[in-house]
Amino acid sequence: xxxxxxxxxxxxxxxxxxxxxxxxxxNVLVLATPFASTRIAEAVVLRSAGLAFAAFCxxxxxxxxxxxxxxxxxxxxxxxxxxxxIAAGVVSVPxxxxxxxxxxxxxxxxxxxxxxxxxxxxxxxxxxxxGYCFGLKHQPVLELCVVASGFLLRCIAGGLGADISPSxxxxxxxxxxxxxxxxxxxxxxxxxFQATGAAIRQSLTKYSETYLRFVWATSAAVMNMTYGxxxxxxxQRTGSPWAALSMxxxxxxxxxxxxxxxxxxxxxxDDVARSDRVLQLLGLLWVATVALAVYA
Numbered sequence: 053x054x055x056x057x058x059x060x061x062x063x064x065x066x067x068x069x070x071x072x073x074x075x076x077x078x079n080v081l082v083l084a085t086p087f088a089s090t091r092i093a094e095a096v097v098l099r100s101a102g103l104a105f106a107a108f109c110x111x112x113x114x115x116x117x118x119x120x121x122x123x124x125x126x127x128x129x130x131x132x133x134x135x136x137x138i139a140a141g142v143v144s145v146p147x148x149x150x151x152x153x154x155x156x157x158x159x160x161x162x163x164x165x166x167x168x169x170x171x172x173x174x175x176x177x178x179x180x181x182x183g184y185c186f187g188l189k190h191q192p193v194l195e196l197c198v199v200a201s202g203f204l205l206r207c208i209a210g211g212l213g214a215d216i217s218p219s220x221x222x223x224x225x226x227x228x229x230x231x232x233x234x235x236x237x238x239x240x241x242x243x244x245f246q247a248t249g250a251a252i253r254q255s256l257t258k259y260s261e262t263y264l265r266f267v268w269a270t271s272a273a274v275m276n277m278t279y280g281x282x283x284x285x286x287x288q289r290t291g292s293p294w295a296a297l298s299m300x301x302x303x304x305x306x307x308x309x310x311x312x313x314x315x316x317x318x319x320x321x322d323d324v325a326r327s328d329r330v331l332q333l334l335g336l337l338w339v340a341t342v343a344l345a346v347y348a
Contacts, residue, residue: 062142063142063143063147065137065142066137066138066140066142066143067117067137067143067147067148067151069136069137070116070117070120070136070137070138070143070148071113071116071117071151071155072112072113072116073109073113074322075112075116075322076108076109076112076113077322077325078112078203078206078322079104079105079108079109079112079206080105081203081206081207081210081226082101082104082105082108082206082207082209082210083101083105083210084207084210084218084222084226085207085208085210085211085216085218085222086098086100086101086210086211086214086216087342087343087346088218088219088222088286088342088346089211089216089218090346090347091214091216094214096214097211097214097216099166100166100167100170100210100211100212100214101210101211103162103163103165103166103170104166104170104206104209104210104212105210106162107159107160107162107163107166107170107174107209108159108174108177108206108209110155110156110158110159110162111155111156111159111174111177111178111181112202113152113155114151114152114153114155114156114159114178115152115178115181115182115184115185117148117149117151117152117155118148118149118152118182118185119184119185120136120137120138120139120148121138121145121148121149121152122185122186124138124139124145127139131244156178159174159178160174160175160178162174163175166212167212169212170209170212173205173208173209173212174209176205177202177205180198180201180202181198181202183198184198184199189255190255191255192255192258192259195255196231196234196235196238196267197231199230199234200227200230200231200233200234201230202230203226203227203229203230203233204223204226204227204230207222207223207226208223219282219285219286221278221279221281221282221285222282224274224275224278224282225275225278225279225282228271228272228274228275228278229271229275231267231268231271232268232271232272232275232306232313233321235264235267235268235271235313236268236309236310236312236313236321237320237321238256238259238264239261239264239265239268239313239316240313240316240317241256242256242259242260242261242264242316243261243316244316265314268310268313272306272310275306276302276303276306279299279302279303280299283295283296283298283299283345284296286345286346287345290345290346292344292345292346292348294341294342294344294345294348295341295342295345297341297345298338298341298342298345300341301334301335301337301338301341302338304334305331305334305335305338308328308330308331308334309324309328309331312324312328
């Protein structure tokens with residue numbers, strides 16, 4: 053009889069690295085809708101948002117594991133991605149798929165605890181993201197929209213358990229903001245390819261620098277416009293001037309991030325957010341002004 057043994061520490065560390073827990077910060081978006089609705093302090097809302105956060109952490113990590121297992125050969129030909137645990141041979145492909153399956157079950161289980169609405173949303177998220185891993189990533193434009201949709205679904209998820217519906221303008225800000233970030237990331241990948249000759253995904257061969265600049269510039273413009281509409285709507289509802297004033301740090305932050313996009317340094321948006329102190333300060337000012345608009 054064979055006794056199952058735990059994987060060695062190096063494999064465990066490899067699984068954790070592949071699951072990318074540092075990317076869980078984007079799941080804070082589940083708090084956006086409750087925060088803007090003035091109901092963030094309610095116990096039922098916090099429970100709903102907490103469950104949504106946990107579900108997305110499990111689901112997103114599962115997708116990363118599947119994606120890296122599926123792209124193992126392509127990653128080995130990439131100057132940076134070849135160091136990923138699966139591509140480097142630290143984590144086996146079967147183990148990655150098995151761990152991903154367990155995380156998906158956990159995500160759906162958490163969604164079921166929160167209610168049928170979050171369960172359905174998690175099913176949609178996993179279906180779309182798995183479709184991305186197994187083919188949609190090679191379809192130009194569609195792959196941009198699929199990645200951006202993940203941010204939008206996070207925004208919607210936070211208020212589902214408490215029946216909070218976000219503003220249509222707020223959803224548009226999230227949608228075009230996500231597209232702005234994704235297009236900037238692809239632009240950085242194109243610049244890396246031109247500089248190093250690194251292998252790139254099939255969809256990127258259909259893009260040009262000019263096209264991607266058009267996408268992120270258009271997305272930024274629509275995002276700023278819809279944010280202004282949301283801020284004015286919020287100001288009319290609350291009677292606070294802080295809603296309109298929140299546009300100042302928001303737009304400046306977008307322009308600041310655009311500098312990194314334009315230079316091709318936005319390949320890892322989370323790294324930019326963690327390293328740019330000015331961008332962090334602008335983010336804090338924006339949160340403060342929105343908080344004053346909603347709660348003061």
